[in-house]
Amino acid sequence: MGKRIGMEVGIAAAEAVGLCNIDVAAVYPITPQSHIAEHLSDIVHDGRIDAEFITVESEHSSISACAGASATGARVYTATSSQGLMYMHEILPIVSAMRLPVVMGNANRAVSGPLNIWNDHTDIMPQRDSGWIVMHAENGQEVIDMTIQSFKIAEHADVMLPTVLNMDGFQLTHMIEPLEFPTQAEVNKFLPDRVPYATLHPDKPMSMGCFNMPEIFTETLKAKDTALINSKKTIVKIWNEWEKQFGRAYKPVETYKTKGADTMILTMGSMGETASVAVDELRKAGKPIGLVKLRLWRPFPLEELRMAIKGCKTLIVMDRAVSFGGAGGPMATEIKSLLFHDKDRPRIVDFIMGLGGRDVTVENFIDMVMRAGKKKDESYEYYGVRE
Amino acid sequence: MNTVQNFELYAPKLIEKREFFSSGHRACQGCGEVLGLRMIMKALGEDVVVSNATGCMEIISTAYPHTAWETPYIHVAFENAAAVGSGVEAGLKALRRKGKIADRDVKSVAIAGDGGTVDIGLQSLSGAMERGHDMVFFCLDNEAYMNTGIQRSSATPFMAATTTSPAGKAIKGQRTGKKNVAEIMVAHNLAYVATACPSYPLDLMEKVKKAKAVKGPAYVHVYTVCPTGWRAASEQTIKLGRLVVETGIFPLYEVENGKYRLTLETPEPRRPVEDYLKLQGRFRHLDPSDIAKVQALVDKEYRKLMHKVKTSVPWS
Numbered sequence: 095m096g097k098r099i100g101m102e103v104g105i106a107a108a109e110a111v112g113l114c115n116i117d118v119a120a121v122y123p124i125t126p127q128s129h130i131a132e133h134l135s136d137i138v139h140d141g142r143i144d145a146e147f148i149t150v151e152s153e154h155s156s157i158s159a160c161a162g163a164s165a166t167g168a169r170v171y172t173a174t175s176s177q178g179l180m181y182m183h184e185i186l187p188i189v190s191a192m193r194l195p196v197v198m199g200n201a202n203r204a205v206s207g208p209l210n211i212w213n214d215h216t217d218i219m220p221q222r223d224s225g226w227i228v229m230h231a232e233n234g235q236e237v238i239d240m241t242i243q244s245f246k247i248a249e250h251a252d253v254m255l256p257t258v259l260n261m262d263g264f265q266l267t268h269m270i271e272p273l274e275f276p277t278q279a280e281v282n283k284f285l286p287d288r289v290p291y292a293t294l295h296p297d298k299p300m301s302m303g304c305f306n307m308p309e310i311f312t313e314t315l316k317a318k319d320t321a322l323i324n325s326k327k328t329i330v331k332i333w334n335e336w337e338k339q340f341g342r343a344y345k346p347v348e349t350y351k352t353k354g355a356d357t358m359i360l361t362m363g364s365m366g367e368t369a370s371v372a373v374d375e376l377r378k379a380g381k382p383i384g385l386v387k388l389r390l391w392r393p394f395p396l397e398e399l400r401m402a403i404k405g406c407k408t409l410i411v412m413d414r415a416v417s418f419g420g421a422g423g424p425m426a427t428e429i430k431s432l433l434f435h436d437k438d439r440p441r442i443v444d445f446i447m448g449l450g451g452r453d454v455t456v457e458n459f460i461d462m463v464m465r466a467g468k469k470k471d472e473s474y475e476y477y478g479v480r481e
Numbered sequence: 482m483n484t485v486q487n488f489e490l491y492a493p494k495l496i497e498k499r500e501f502f503s504s505g506h507r508a509c510q511g512c513g514e515v516l517g518l519r520m521i522m523k524a525l526g527e528d529v530v531v532s533n534a535t536g537c538m539e540i541i542s543t544a545y546p547h548t549a550w551e552t553p554y555i556h557v558a559f560e561n562a563a564a565v566g567s568g569v570e571a572g573l574k575a576l577r578r579k580g581k582i583a584d585r586d587v588k589s590v591a592i593a594g595d596g597g598t599v600d601i602g603l604q605s606l607s608g609a610m611e612r613g614h615d616m617v618f619f620c621l622d623n624e625a626y627m628n629t630g631i632q633r634s635s636a637t638p639f640m641a642a643t644t645t646s647p648a649g650k651a652i653k654g655q656r657t658g659k660k661n662v663a664e665i666m667v668a669h670n671l672a673y674v675a676t677a678c679p680s681y682p683l684d685l686m687e688k689v690k691k692a693k694a695v696k697g698p699a700y701v702h703v704y705t706v707c708p709t710g711w712r713a714a715s716e717q718t719i720k721l722g723r724l725v726v727e728t729g730i731f732p733l734y735e736v737e738n739g740k741y742r743l744t745l746e747t748p749e750p751r752r753p754v755e756d757y758l759k760l761q762g763r764f765r766h767l768d769p770s771d772i773a774k775v776q777a778l779v780d781k782e783y784r785k786l787m788h789k790v791k792t793s794v795p796w797s
Contacts (some may be wrong), residue, residue, distance in 0.1 A: 116574035117572060117576060117579065118568065118575055120571075140745075144575070144578065145575060146571035146572075146574055148567060148568065148571050148612065150567075150608060151604060151605070151607065151608030151611070152604060152608070154560070154564070155563075155564035155567075155605050155608055155609075156564075158557055158558070158561035158564035158565045158568065158569060158605070159565065159571065161555075161557050161568060162532055162555065162564070162565035162566060162567065162568025162569040162570075162571075162572065163568035163571050163572035163575075164568075164572070165555050165568075165572070166530070166568075166569055166572030166573050166576060166582075166663065167572065167576060167581070168571075168572035168575055170568075180577075185557065185560060188557055189557060279492075279671075285582070293582075294530045294555055295530070295553055295555040295582060295583075295587065296528050296530070296552065297583065298554060299550070299551060299552050299553045299554070300553060300554075300557075301543055301548035301556075302554065302556070303543070303554075303556035303557055304544065304545035304546070304547075304548060305540065305544060305545060306545050307544060307545070310545060310546075356535075373506050385551040430661055476650050
C-alpha cells in the first residue's frame with residue numbers, strides 16, 4: 095500500500111482503471127466525466143498500460159464498441175454522464191442480456207431539460223431496469239477501491255454482468271482528496287486476468303445476440319433477473335476479500351450511529367458525508383438520529399436494509415431524482431414498496447432535493463429531520479424549492 | 482455482355498466450396514440480399530468475426546436457438562454494427578498483442594442493410610471508418626426498410642413507392658434521389674470503396690477479397706434485389722440485378738486510393754431505365770414523363786461518375 099497523495103477524484107478514477115490491466119476503453123467526453131476520459135487517454139498514450147483507446151464519436155458507439163470488445167474476451171471500460179448515459183440507454187439492457195462484463199464509471203449529472211451540468215441522480219435512475227449492477231461511491235477512496243472491485247465483480251463466473259459505478263459529478267469527481275492507491279502488485283493479486291465464458295473467435299465460432307421468440311423471451315429475462323439477484327452474494331464475497339487484503343470494509347448498506355436511533359436519514363452517494371456531520375450535530379443535541387447509506391442500488395439489498403433500519407420509526411429518504419407524476423422519488427417509492435408487508439416498518443418521509451447541483455448543507459439535513467417529525471403523511475416533498 | 486463463358490466449368494475452381502452462411506435460413510424466395518451475403522461470406526473465408534445490424538439478414542438467420550452463421554457472429558442493435566465491429570477489432574488487436582489469443586489475422590466485418598448504413602447507422606459508420614479500424618463494412622442495400630414492411634429509407638430511389646412514400650395522387654412516391662454513401666466513404670479517405678451486385682458473382686467476390694486485404698477500413702456497397710419489397714417476381718432477381726447495372730442506375734465500380742475504375746464497362750448506348758422499372762410494382766405508377774425524369778437523374782449521376790472515372794488519379 096502506497097502513501098496518501100492529494101488527487102482529483104476523476105483523475106484517480108482513471109488511475110484506478112490504469113491499475114486493472116484493461117484491454118480496451120471506449121470513451122466519449124462529457125462534463126463532468128471529461129477528466130476521466132482525458133486522464134485515461136494520457137495513461138494509454140504515454141504507454142503506461144497496453145490497451146486500445148477508442149475515441150468514439152458518441153456514447154451510443156462507446157457502449158456498442160465496449161460490447162463488441164467485451165465479446166472478444168477483452169477487459170473493457172467506459173465512462174460517461176447524464177445525456178451520455180441516456181444516449182447509451184438503448185444498449186444497456188442488451189449488454190446485460192448478453193452477459194458482457196463491461197465496467198462503467200458514471201459521473202452523475204442532471205439530465206436535460208433544461209440543460210444543467212451539475213450533480214443529481216436523474217441520469218442513473220432511468221437506467222434502473224437495465225439489468226446492470228449499480229453501485230454508488232461516497233468519496234474518492236471508494237471510487238478507487240470500487241473501480242478495481244468492479245472488474246472482479248463483473249467478470250466473476252457467478253456474475254457475468256456489467257457494472258456501473260456512480261460518482262457524483264463535480265461534488266465528488268472534481269474534489270481533491272487525500273487518496274491511497276494500492277500498488278500494481280497488490281491489484282494483480284486481487285484482480286486476476288479475465289477468464290471469459292465465451293468469445294468471438296474463428297477457433298470456436300458462435301453466434302451472440304440471437305433474437306428470442308415469445309416462447310423463450312420471458313425465460314431469458316427471468317434468467318437475467320436471477321443472475322442479478324444472485325450477484326449480491328458474490329459482490330459481498332469480493333468486498334470481504336478486499337477488506338481482508340486492503341483493510342477497508344464495503345457493505346451493501348452502510349450505517350452510521352444507527353444504534354438506538356428512532357429516526358434515520360437514508361442517502362446514496364457523496365451526500366452521505368454531509369449527512370453524517372448533521373447526524374453528529376443532532377446526536378450532540380441529544381436527538382437519537384442515525385444515517386443509512388445505500389452503496390448497492392442494483393441488486394437492491396433488501397435484507398441488509400431491513401437489518402440497518404431495525405427499530406427505526408421514521409426513515410427520511412433523500413431522493414436526488416423525481417418520477418414525474420408518480421409516487422415521488424425513485425428511492426423512497428421503491429423502499430416503500432419493498433417494506434409494504436413489514437409489520438413494524440418505519441414511516442417513510444421522502445424529500446426530493448439536491449437537484450441539478452443545488453447544494454444540500456448540514457443545516458438543510460437538520461432542518462429536514464425537524465420537518466419530517468412534523469409531517470403527518472408519507473407524501474413526497476420538494477425540499478428548499480422557491481415557489 | 483461480359484458474361485463468363487463455360488461458367489459452370491470455372492465456377493467450382495473460382496469459388497470457395499465451403500459455406501459460411503448455411504442454408505435453412507428464413508429468407509424470402511428470390512432474396513437477392515441473402516444471395517449477396519452468401520457470396521460475401523464465401524469470399525471472406527473463415528477468419529472473420531461478423532458484427533451484424535438488426536434487419537432482414539439478422540432476423541432470418543438467428544432465431545434462438547438456431548443460427549445460420551458458421552463464423553463468429555454478434556448482433557447488438559440496429560444502428561451500431563460499425564461501432565460493435567470497431568470494438569471487436571480493438572478487442573482482437575489488444576488480446577493478440579498481449580498474447581491472450583492466437584497470433585493470427587482475424588478480420589472484423591460489419592454488415593448492415595441500407596437503413597442500418599445510410600440512415601440510422603451513418604454516424605456509427607462514419608466514426609468507425611474515420612478512426613481507421615482494420616475492418617470492412619458491407620451495406621446490403623435493398624432500397625427500403627424491408628424488415629419492418631417496406632418503408633422508405635434515404636437509399637430508396639427517386640419515385641419508388643414504399644409504404645411511407647406511397648404513390649399518392651398528390652405525391653408520386655419517393656421525392657428525393659438516393660443518398661450516395663459510397664461517395665461519403667470515399668470522402669473518408671478509405672483505401673478501398675466498391676459497389677457490387679450478386680448478379681455479378683465473380684466481380685462481387687473479387688471486391689470482397691480486395692476489401693478484406695486492405696489493412697484499415699474498407700467499404701463495399703452491395704445492391705441487393707428484394708422481390709418482396711419491390712413487388713417483383715421472385716425469379717427476376719438476377720435479371721433485375723443485371724438490368725440495374727446495364728441501365729447505369731447502379732454502375733459497378735471501385736475506388737482504390739482515390740482512383741475510380743468501372744469494373745464492368747456498360748455498353749453505350751446504355752439500356753433505357755424503363756427496361757428496369759417496368760418489371761417492378763414499386764414503379765408501376767410512373768407515366769412516360771415520370772420515366773423521363775428518372776432517366777434524366779440517372780444520366781446525371783452516371784455522368785458525374787464517368788467524370789471521376791476519367792479524371793481521378795491515385796492519391797499515392
